[in-house]
Amino acid sequence: MSGPQSVDRALALLDPVADAAGPLSAKALARRVGCSLSTVYHLLGPLTARGYLIRGPQGYAPGPRVPFLHRSFQRHLGAGTAVAALLPHVRRTTGAEAYFTAYRGGRITVIDTTAPLTDSQNPFVPGLETRAHATAHGKALLASLSRAERRRYFAGHGMARLTERTITDEERFEAEVASVRQRGLAVSVGETDPAYTCLAVSLPGRTDHALSVSLPLADFRRRQGEITSLLTLAAAAFPAASE
Known part of the structure; x- marks a missing residue:
């Protein structure tokens, strides 16, 4: 998966994380956006590295880039x-x-x-x-x-x-x-x-x-x-x- 589809999927991960009351696991995100777990992990990597998300013991939450x-x-x-x-x-x-x-x-x-x-x-x-x-x-x-x-x-x-x-x-x-x-x-x-x-x-x-x-x-x-x-x-x- 590459190009616009990849970008769209990555952005789609941000919405459920933002809307959730607490951290979401990769499996929960895969269910919500309707794609495979391997694809979700592939997309979560750069989102986390760039600070849009953070990964904790309970899952993923908004990262330090969001306030900026x-x-x-x-x-x-x-x-x-x-x-x-x-x-x-x-x-x-x-x-x-x-x-x-x-x-x-x-x-x-x-x-x-x-x-x-x-x-x-x-x-x-x-x-x-x-x-x-x-x-x-x-x-x-x-x-x-x-x-x-x-x-x-x-x-x-x-x-x-x-x-x-x-x-x-x-x-x-x-x-x-x-x-x-x-x-x-x-x-x-x-x-x-x-x-x-x-x-x-x-x-x-x-x-x-x-x-x-x-x-x-x-x-x-x-x-x-x-x-x-x-x-x-x-x-x-x-x-x-x-x-």
């Missing part, structure tokens, strides 16, 4: 020191978890967040956002696109119903993004998770970047005005051209 890639990923999408300072500030002032999200190349990605990695209850986590139609940050970013661009986006990602509040109709979503543009604020009340609300605003001069917060629905109902004001002020103070 993540930092590089953040930097390329505009999450520099200004964002690193912004998110904790928003967390302190609002008492809600804060997020930085970007649109690029037809994809929406949560780049960084103040939510602890151990918070398994929080429905908004770093990584590719496949539920943009149901999240405030997704609405804020999609509102900056043309209708034709939104149609292309949804042709590739769909509009799955996640809760009874989720908007799954294109015309209703168009009315929603029109409201987002008018108010300068996107809100998702229980559309992704019935227990959570999120609010988002675009950053100054960067309609492809969004700042958002999430909080339990009960807290939102009690503090809606306060949270909206604090989020808007934080975004307005962000430099229009960050590193």
